[in-house]
Amino acid sequence: MPKVLVSDKLSPTAVKIFSDRGIDVDVKTGLKPDELMAIIGDYDGLAVRSETKVTAAVLEKATNLKVVGRAGIGVDNIDIPAATQRGVVVMNTPYGNAITTAEHTIAMMFSLARQIPLANASTHAGKWEKNRFMGVELFNKVLGLIGCGNIGSIVAERAVALRMRVIAFDPYLSPERALDLGVEKVELDDLIARADFITLHTPLTEKTRGILNADAIARMKKGVRLINCARGGLIDEAALKAALESGHVAGAALDVFTAEPAKENILFGMDNVVCTPHLGASTSEAQENVALQVADQISDYLLTGAVTNALNMAAVTAEEAPRLRPYMKLCEQLGSFTGQITESSLKAVTIEYLGDVAHLNTKPLTAVVLQGLLSPLLESVNMINAPLIARERDIEVRETKSENSSNFHSLIRVQVTTERQTRSVEGSLFGGALPRLVRINDIPVEAELAPTMLYVVNEDKPGFIGRVGTVLSEAGVNIASFHLGRETVGGRAICLVNVDTEITAPLLEKVAALPNVVMAKALAF
Ligand SMILES: NC(=O)C1=CN([C@@H]2O[C@H](COP(=O)(O)OP(=O)(O)OC[C@H]3O[C@@H](n4cnc5c(N)ncnc54)[C@H](O)[C@@H]3O)[C@@H](O)[C@H]2O)C=CC1
C-alpha cells in the first residue's frame, strides 16, 4: 500500500480521499527540515502547501518518493530540478485557488483606494476621523496587470466590470485572448507610464524578480498604487519604501514579501501600506478545492500512473494509464536494448510509432525509450529526467507516427544514430500485452527479453549454434530459450540467448572468439 505524508495544513477531506482510496496517510505538520529528512524515506507521496521546503537535501533522503503534490499554484518551495533528477513528479493545482486570489487582489485594491484598514483601526479607537480618509474611485482608472494568466485574467474580468480601463503586460498573452478579456495588451514601459493601479500576477523567476525596481517605480505616474498578491521579490521593497515616503507612490497593498513568514519588514508600520500574511489563497472554498485536487492527483499517480498538472512530466490521463502500461514496458526494453548495443556517443534517436499505438499519448512512451536508452550509459536516469538529459547532451529526439504497421497491430521502431553508425530495433506487443523484439538492425527475430541475455551477431554458418551451446554448458550456464534471425541464408545472423545465470567477462570472450562471431555482448534487463 503506498504511503503519503501530508506535511502542511490541508483540508481533512484530502486526508479522507487518501484513506478512502487505500493509501496509508500520515499528517505531520510543522516539521523542521531535519525532522522531515528523518522520515521522508518512508513515503511514496508528499502533499504540501507553501510551508514545507522540498529542498535537494530533503529529496536526497526521499528514497521511495515518487510524487510531490503542491496544494496551490506557486512551486517555489520545491526544488524541481532536484526532483526531476531523482525521478520525482512535481504536481500543482493550477486553478483551485485562482478565483480566491483574484478576489483578494480586488479586495486589496479597494482597501488601498479607500484606506479601509487604517480607517477601521481609527474608528475602533473612537477617533471618528472622517476628514482624514479621503479615498479615490476605481471607476475609469487605468489598471495595469503584470501577468495575465489564470489569476490575472480573473482580475481583469472583475476590473472591467468595475469599469476600470485594463491594460496588461504578458509576453504570452495572445491578442485574441486580450480582446476576449477586454484588455489592452501593452509593453511593460507603456504599462508603467500609464497605470493608476498596478497589480502583479506572475511567478517569481529570474526574469520577473525585481520587475518593479527603483527604475521602474521612478517611471510610474505620481500617485500610483501597487498591489502584489503574487510573490515577494517582484517588487524591490527598499525602492518601494523610498517611493512611499516621497509620496511618488500613494500606497501599496502587499500579501507577499521577500522573506516569509514576514515577522519583520521595512514596510511594516507605514500608513500607506496595507498588508496581509500571504492570505491570497485562504478561503475555505479554495483550500477545499486545492486539497481535494492534490489528493486526487497524488492518489491517481500512485495507484494508476495517471499524471495530471505535472510540472516536470508529460500528462497521462487515468483512462490512458492502463492502455499505456504494456507499451511502457516494451519501450523501456527497446530503449535499453539499443542503449546496451550502442558504444559510441549518441547523436540522434528516432522513435516511430506505427499502427494502433500511434493513436496513444506517445510523450510518456518516448520518455521511457530515452530512459532505457540512456540508463546503460549514465547514472540516475529516469523517465522524468531522461528528455532533459537528452536535450542537455544535444541528442536530437524525433518522434513520428503512422497508421501503417505492416503485419502488426502496433509496432515501435527505435533508431539510434551515433558518431559511427545507425542501429535500429523494433518491438511489438504479443497478445496485446507481452513485449517482444521483432527486428534488430533489419534482421527479423522473435525474442522475449529476459533479465540475463547473450546477444551475438555472427555469419550464418553450420555448427554455430552447437558451438555456442557447448561453450555455455561448459561454463555451467543454463539456456532458458534461444532466438535466431538472419538476413539471408549464409549472411549476417543474430542470436539472442536467455540464460539463467550471469555471463562473466571470460565466458563472453570465449563466445566472441568462436568462428564466425562478429560481435558478442552480455545484456541485462
Ligand atoms: N498570494 C497567494 O496566496 C497566491 C499567489 N499566487 C501567485 O500568483 C502567480 C500567478 O498565478 P496564475 O495566474 O495562476 O499563474 P499562470 O501561470 O496562470 O499565470 C502567470 C502569467 O505570468 C506570465 N508571465 C510569466 N513571466 C512573465 C514576465 N516576465 N512578464 C509578464 N508576464 C509574465 C505568464 O505568461 C502567465 O500568463 C503564481 O505564480 C503564484 O506565485 C497564486 C496563488 C495564490
Ligand SMILES: O=C(O)CCC(=O)C(=O)O
Ligand atoms: O497555500 C497557500 O496558502 C499559498 C498559495 C500560493 O501562494 C500559491 O498557490 O501559489
